Amino acid sequence: MSKENSGNHSVSAPTRRLVVQSAATLLSLPFVANTTRAWAQEKLAGSGEVVVFSxxxxFTEGVRRSVYEPFTKTTGIKVVDVVADLAEPQVKAMHQAGRVDWDIAYIEAEAYPAMHKAGMFGAIDYSLWDQEALEGTPPHTWLKDAVVGLASAIVLAYDQRLFPGAGPQDWADFWDVTKFPGPRGLDTIFGKHAIQFALLAAGLRHKAIWPLTDNKLDRAFAKLNEIKPYIAKWWNAGGEAPQLLINREYAIASAYDGRLIAAVRQGAPIKFGWEGAYVTYTYMTVLKRGPNTSNAQKLIAFLNRAQIAAAWTQGTGYPGPNTNQLKYLPAELIPQVNVNPQNASKCIIDDANWLVETRPDGKTNADHIQERWLSWRTQ
Incomplete structure (x- = not known):
């Protein structure tokens, strides 16, 4: 029941650790599910350990409380986490050296196609997943040798104190400085984010965004020229946008959903919406020739159970794709998470396979877009 990569997956920034690492800091202690002992004994019980990148x-503290400790208590398998900024360089080095010391790694979508082609990952054993996980997880998130582990989104957020009634709802509103006055904020990490928002503001429909052809880029940069004078600061760290909204330095801004959820749960006067949000996936993979691949399969199956997926979401601030977790999340959190189908239907997931394709000049599409973005930013 596994699926091959369908090609419509997202590309993440190289600052992934900064994005997710502290988003959970302000979240309350995560909900920890009471697992079904008989099911665990039948499918997932074991011994020894599993080595997991984090x-x-x-982020790691939240995962330990919400997933790893319950997993060990239920199955008898100890989780050993190893910390690095990004997994990909070390996974590649281990693969080349022929000695793999980890069992599970989180892989960014842009890096996945080449690493998949190089045979670095083992097939996911979906037979270990319970029915609730299989039914709640969209098939496009099942790859033959990877599964979506978490999703983060850049959404439109605004200072509710400035717009106590109907605030901005979409990117056309972001560009409407007359109806919604005040300083704006956009990220400068990857140009593809702002380019997508500009195209939506220019009237393109969701399904028309990808691929980002040169004529679409021309249209996006023309639209970005309109809003550039109103950008008070180009943010480049995940926590900046919510803080600048709180400080009244932004009226409206793009921001990561996990950071916003944490801020709102602490009483920040911020509202955010999902129309035209930019969703990024991170994959979980079982490394081929890892020391404990059987235990790795069990941990991934455990994590994707609906109750544990809900615990993961509360422990990290970033949900996996299992929609059945909504049955176990606090009611006030459900409208705020990107796994909510009502929110997901408004989002756009970028095309990682297209972004890593090589152009006639030898550059990838991603490199070409980023070069145009950096050139525009310095003008």
Whole structure:
């Protein structure tokens, strides 16, 4: 029941650790599900350990409480986490050296196609997943040798104190400085984010965004020229946008959903919406020739159970794709997460396979877009 990569997957920034590492800091203690002992004994019970890559900081702390400790208690398998900024360089080095010391790694979508082609990952054993996980997880998130582990989104957020009634709802509103006055904020990490928002503001429909052909880029940069004078600051770290909204330095801004959820749950006067949000996937993979691949399969199956997926979401601030977790999330959190189908239907997932394709000049599409973005930013 596994699926091959369908090609419509997202590309993440190289600052993934900064994005997810502290988003969970402000979240309340995560909900920890009561697992079904009989099911675990039948499918997932074991011994020994499993070595898992992690981003460190509060992300790792949240995962330990919400997933790893319940997993060990239920199955008898110890989880050993190893921390690095990004997994990909070390996974590639281990693969080339012929000695793989990890069992599970989180892989960014842009890196996945080449690593998949090189045979670095083992096939996911979906037979270990329970029915609730299989039914709640969209098939396009099942790859033969990877599964979506978490999703983050850049959404439109605004200072509710400035717009106590009907605030901006979409990117056309972001560009409407007359109806919604005040300083704006956009990220400068990857130009493809702002380019997508500009195209939506220019009237393109969701399904028309990809691929980002040169004529679409021309249209996007023309639209970006309109809003550039109103950008008070180009943010480049995940926590900046919510803080600048709180400080009244932004009226409206793009921001990561996990950071916003944490801020709102602490009482920040911020509202955010999902129309035209930019969703990024991160894959979980079982490394081929890892020391404990059987235990790795069990941990991934455990994590994708609906109750544990809900615990993961509360522990990290970033949900996996299992929609059945909504049955176990606090009611006030459900409208705020990107796994909610009502929110997901408004989002756009970028095309990682297209972005890594090589152009006639030898550059990838991603490199070409980023070069145009950096040139525009310095004008």
């Amino acid at each position: 981003y460190g900081g509060s």
